[in-house]
Amino acid sequence: MSRIEMKTPxxxxxxxxxxxxxxxxxxxxxxxPFVDLKTEYFDLGxxxxxxxxxxxxxxxxxxxxxLGVAVKCATxxxxxxxxxxxxxxxxxxSPNGTIRAILDGTVFRSPILVNGIKPFVSCWExxxxxxxxxxxxxxxxxxxxxxxxxKADLVVTYPDGRQEKQxxxxxxxxxxxxxxxxxxxxxxxxxxxxxxxxxxxxxDLWFATKDTISKIYDRRFxxxxxxxxxxxxxxxxxxxxxxxxxxxxxxxxxxxxxxxGGFVWALKNYDGDVMSDxxxxxCGSLAMMTSVLVSPDGKYEYEAAHGTVTRHYYRYLKGEQxxxxxxxxxxxxxxxxxxxxxxxxxxxxxxxAARLEKSAVSTIExxxxxxxxxxxxxxxxxxxxxxxDFLAQVASNL
Ligand code: NAP
Ligand code: MG
Numbered sequence: 476m477s478r479i480e481m482k483t484p485x486x487x488x489x490x491x492x493x494x495x496x497x498x499x500x501x502x503x504x505x506x507x508p509f510v511d512l513k514t515e516y517f518d519l520g521x522x523x524x525x526x527x528x529x530x531x532x533x534x535x536x537x538x539x540x541x542l543g544v545a546v547k548c549a550t551x552x553x554x555x556x557x558x559x560x561x562x563x564x565x566x567x568x569s570p571n572g573t574i575r576a577i578l579d580g581t582v583f584r585s586p587i588l589v590n591g592i593k594p595f596v597s598c599w600e601x602x603x604x605x606x607x608x609x610x611x612x613x614x615x616x617x618x619x620x621x622x623x624x625x626k627a628d629l630v631v632t633y634p635d636g637r638q639e640k641q642x643x644x645x646x647x648x649x650x651x652x653x654x655x656x657x658x659x660x661x662x663x664x665x666x667x668x669x670x671x672x673x674x675x676x677x678x679d680l681w682f683a684t685k686d687t688i689s690k691i692y693d694r695r696f697x698x699x700x701x702x703x704x705x706x707x708x709x710x711x712x713x714x715x716x717x718x719x720x721x722x723x724x725x726x727x728x729x730x731x732x733x734x735x736g737g738f739v740w741a742l743k744n745y746d747g748d749v750m751s752d753x754x755x756x757x758c759g760s761l762a763m764m765t766s767v768l769v770s771p772d773g774k775y776e777y778e779a780a781h782g783t784v785t786r787h788y789y790r791y792l793k794g795e796q797x798x799x800x801x802x803x804x805x806x807x808x809x810x811x812x813x814x815x816x817x818x819x820x821x822x823x824x825x826x827x828a829a830r831l832e833k834s835a836v837s838t839i840e841x842x843x844x845x846x847x848x849x850x851x852x853x854x855x856x857x858x859x860x861x862x863x864d865f866l867a868q869v870a871s872n873l
Pocket of ligand 2: 748749752
């Protein structure tokens, strides 16, 4: 059988532990037999990040800016325990943080829905995609513990020395204080990524903040979204038959719970953090959640939403068989191949990406599953298999 051709290589970012094992199995079992795969390989596994002083992460992100599409394996973000375990020279930063800082964008997460695994919210028929702004607000805050009577002011000093000042609060006793910020540039980039993603996937876009209470801060988000929409996307949305809809965050939550799904829900950083965990658990499993970082200039980095599944890896190292779910990592590959195919005009490759996803979903629907889905899937004669047997069944369906 002749293999499907590619034109431009994908940026391939390898990772750590169990997902590194799964990474190779996915390539060997369900991709390489069918596709003449072209990638530029960057080893983001922790030993190589340490060896290159994390230069490999920066190189991979910069190459993604040039080639346009990357696929990333889960990676360890080192902590004190990992410093000893891997004998590291330094506590390297989170690769995802480094890549996001270089590509600048928004993280889109959506569940993989299969028949037989019902979301806990029974009216959700189609996946809901959460678009989380990944910059600023409470994640870059400045906080104080105020330990007695005090006056707190907010002061802004411009380069010409001009100042604006407001009293926040006069404390009569102890308390807490917090400062937050965001920038027009980052909010605009967030808005553009959301409109572009909705257009690419032909889904309505919802956006929600608390602008009735936060009349300047959250209002700024609302206004920037509105102006990006009017200036760049209104006509394109009309052509695609999709809509943009703004509402208050509490109203949005109520509507989401009553909706059929099938739209993109843009959220500020904190709201996105909380709501994506809500969405993931309502849909069953982290291993059934896809994730893609989209930059405002249309660069894409596909990955799984889960980590390196350390507990399974330690069992694997002891020679035990593991039944780790490869779906999210497999969908990272199919997502990247599909995007590459669309950019390069390769219909065969685009069809392959769709068939790969369908084969994976129908494997689960036929009752062949990994351990994490055992309690979730309703099926009369389901069978829990190990990761490579699961992938072999996907290949056989293909
Ligand atoms: P995790 O790797 O997501 O795993 C947490 C638990 O969730 C696992 O022990 C397993 O539960 C279950 N699970 C997750 N993915 C699964 C899959 N594909 N199949 C079956 N079960 C799955 O999170 P973690 O253990 O907190 O973090 C491990 C490492 O991953 C850390 O070093 C962290 O820095 C890194 N991390 C990386 C990323 C990323 O690169 N995007 C994201 C998050 C975390 P059971 O053990 O109960 O089966
Ligand atoms: Mg969270």
